[in-house]
Amino acid sequence: xxxxxxxxIKKTEAPIVVGLDPMMKFVPEHIRQMAFAEYGETLExxxxxxxxxxxxxxxxxxxxxxAVKPQIAMYEQFGILGLLAFKxxxxxxxxxGLIVIGDIKRGDIGSTSEAYAVGHLGKVQVGSKAFYGFDExxxxxxxxxxxxxxxxxxxxxxxxxxxxxxxxxTSNPSSGELQDRLIADAGNRPxxxxxxxxxxxxxxxxxxxxxxxxxxxxxxxxxxMGKILREIMPKSYILVPGYGAQGGKxxxxxxxxxxxxxxxIVNSSRxxxxxxxxxxxxxxxxxxxxxxxxxxxxxxxEDIRQAIESR
Amino acid sequence: xxxxxxxxIKKTEAPIVVGLDPMMKFVPEHIRQMAFAEYGETLExxxxxxxxxxxxxxxxxxxxxxAVKPQIAMYEQFGILGLLAFKxxxxxxxxxGLIVIGDIKRGDIGSTSEAYAVGHLGKVQVGSKAFYGFDExxxxxxxxxxxxxxxxxxxxxxxxxxxxxxxxxTSNPSSGELQDRLIADAGNRPxxxxxxxxxxxxxxxxxxxxxxxxxxxxxxxxxxMGKILREIMPKSYILVPGYGAQGGKxxxxxxxxxxxxxxxIVNSSRxxxxxxxxxxxxxxxxxxxxxxxxxxxxxxxEDIRQAIESR
Numbered sequence: 001x002x003x004x005x006x007x008x009i010k011k012t013e014a015p016i017v018v019g020l021d022p023m024m025k026f027v028p029e030h031i032r033q034m035a036f037a038e039y040g041e042t043l044e045x046x047x048x049x050x051x052x053x054x055x056x057x058x059x060x061x062x063x064x065x066x067a068v069k070p071q072i073a074m075y076e077q078f079g080i081l082g083l084l085a086f087k088x089x090x091x092x093x094x095x096x097g098l099i100v101i102g103d104i105k106r107g108d109i110g111s112t113s114e115a116y117a118v119g120h121l122g123k124v125q126v127g128s129k130a131f132y133g134f135d136e137x138x139x140x141x142x143x144x145x146x147x148x149x150x151x152x153x154x155x156x157x158x159x160x161x162x163x164x165x166x167x168x169x170t171s172n173p174s175s176g177e178l179q180d181r182l183i184a185d186a187g188n189r190p191x192x193x194x195x196x197x198x199x200x201x202x203x204x205x206x207x208x209x210x211x212x213x214x215x216x217x218x219x220x221x222x223x224x225m226g227k228i229l230r231e232i233m234p235k236s237y238i239l240v241p242g243y244g245a246q247g248g249k250x251x252x253x254x255x256x257x258x259x260x261x262x263x264x265i266v267n268s269s270r271x272x273x274x275x276x277x278x279x280x281x282x283x284x285x286x287x288x289x290x291x292x293x294x295x296x297x298x299x300x301x302e303d304i305r306q307a308i309e310s311r
Numbered sequence: 312x313x314x315x316x317x318x319x320i321k322k323t324e325a326p327i328v329v330g331l332d333p334m335m336k337f338v339p340e341h342i343r344q345m346a347f348a349e350y351g352e353t354l355e356x357x358x359x360x361x362x363x364x365x366x367x368x369x370x371x372x373x374x375x376x377x378a379v380k381p382q383i384a385m386y387e388q389f390g391i392l393g394l395l396a397f398k399x400x401x402x403x404x405x406x407x408g409l410i411v412i413g414d415i416k417r418g419d420i421g422s423t424s425e426a427y428a429v430g431h432l433g434k435v436q437v438g439s440k441a442f443y444g445f446d447e448x449x450x451x452x453x454x455x456x457x458x459x460x461x462x463x464x465x466x467x468x469x470x471x472x473x474x475x476x477x478x479x480x481t482s483n484p485s486s487g488e489l490q491d492r493l494i495a496d497a498g499n500r501p502x503x504x505x506x507x508x509x510x511x512x513x514x515x516x517x518x519x520x521x522x523x524x525x526x527x528x529x530x531x532x533x534x535x536m537g538k539i540l541r542e543i544m545p546k547s548y549i550l551v552p553g554y555g556a557q558g559g560k561x562x563x564x565x566x567x568x569x570x571x572x573x574x575x576i577v578n579s580s581r582x583x584x585x586x587x588x589x590x591x592x593x594x595x596x597x598x599x600x601x602x603x604x605x606x607x608x609x610x611x612x613e614d615i616r617q618a619i620e621s622r
Contacts, residue, residue: 021423023422024436024437032438036438041437041438041439041440042437042440042442043435043437043442043444045437045438046435046437071419071423073417073419073423073424073426073427073430074423074426076426076427076430076431076444077426077427077429077430077435077444078430078435078437078442078444079398079430079435079442079443079444079445080391080394080395080398082430082444083391083394084391087390087391105417105418105419105453106384106416107416107453108382108384108416109481109482109483109486110483111334112332112382112384112385113384115384115385115387115388116384116387116388118388119384119387119388119389119390119393120387124354124357124388124389124390125335126335126352126353126354126356126357126389127343127347127352127356128352129352129353131353131354131389131390132390133354133387133388133389133390133393134390142416142418142453142455143455143489144453144454144455144478144481144489144490145478145481145483145485145486146481146483146485146486146487146488146489146490147485147488148483148484148485148486149483149485167455167456170420170455170456170457171420172420172421172456172457172459172460173459174456174457174458174459174460175420175456175457175459176457177457177458177509178454178455178457178502178505178506179455179457181494181495181496181497181502181505182494182495182496183492183493183494183495184492184493184494184495184499185492185493186492188495191489191492191502194489194492195489198488
């Protein structure tokens, strides 16, 4: 799957993943009203609204980006009905030829981590038969529990030709509270470097053609750390959140890419899916939110291209 | 909710939580056959099997334990239908008067963490109305992303009178890979102590009558670390996994309790729900798995009682 992801990045010339995080405040009024008219102000109505919203976004961007990243929390908050909308979104994106990165940040131990891996990337056994659960192409994984939590994902990835992105240095302001702490038994280097080294070990065992299917999450908001982590994990794709709304800019991104122009895929969520709410794209109106999203993708692609060219 | 949990622990004299982790290999043959006869070897069949299995366990233990802890991964692996069985289990346990600790180990940032908190402990807003999603009483939370990931849970807990258990030192063999690393900028103390101190800060701000509704997860398999963490977080309830199948014994547990005999609740999953598969409880047969579970709870209660008495 990492080879397919890279092929699609080359084809679209867009190392971009669109975050499908459909907060209700992003969903245009007319979509909400249509859904509530049919299902009332219910969980079903909310699920319908986010599904229709996603569908129109996807219809406008599927041919110019390689991948989407639905954030499962935004669906899970609506309970079962929200998760049905998540599954519908995953399936629809795959139908449209997009690679789906499930932003699930799961992490547990042993058989429990295996259950998450199976449910999101693999097949679960039921008697003599086996079924796919959510069936994303990649998943994000939390490393706090150690390799017991990660290895079951690697096993499923090997079987299914899928991949993971391990959280290394997250984009949020407080990520340093644990991730930046200096590790005495690792030469006083920060914890994120230690995690990066672990990721690199796993990555070397899980190679695609030129990159590993074990990647890492490193926030655009920490470009200097990204530079170091890029060197520590040369074979890992870096999934980079934090561009746009969280403050990361094109020029901050260059260190996340390797010399081959590959090695990173940058996420933008609200900057694309809620572009119509920005002054810059206001002329599209809320009815034109899909076209605004497409325009925002094109601008983002140009911003990254220029940044890489001028490095 | 922490006050209710403590009242129930006192009433049952059982600082025990039964882990409802219904792996298919634990589900007795006759339950599986019944479910497959009705729904075939399908995800629906699997979901029915784990629900019927859970129900019979709960019917046999609800009056002698204060709480259950369904591990959501074991349901999520079966996709939407598995999560329906999770929700059914949560609701049924609450009907039977049990406190439900959702073992979800979620953790993200800002609005995303808030979405998890809302979906599992609180109410989600849909237009002018608000709805509960999964509606557990407590949830487990992963701290790797820092306080950005935890504070949204605290807000929802305050509103809903619910609680969380933050992962501090997990019970698995590789938990030390990150959690035991020595932090140079914290006097070369291990990371789990640093996390424990953070938990204590949150806990002090979130007090019930005598204990905080911000608790911690510390594995029974690391009793010496438990002793230190007990002192670092005097007002936090400690949820202790790893008893039984993972190797933790009654005598290992004493350090997790405060002098008042409170402050800890010990989880056992397969040791109770699959007790019928152990030689010790084999006489119950697989048809008697519910009674075997009850007997295992009673033995566990006695084991813990003796350990606390003889300290």
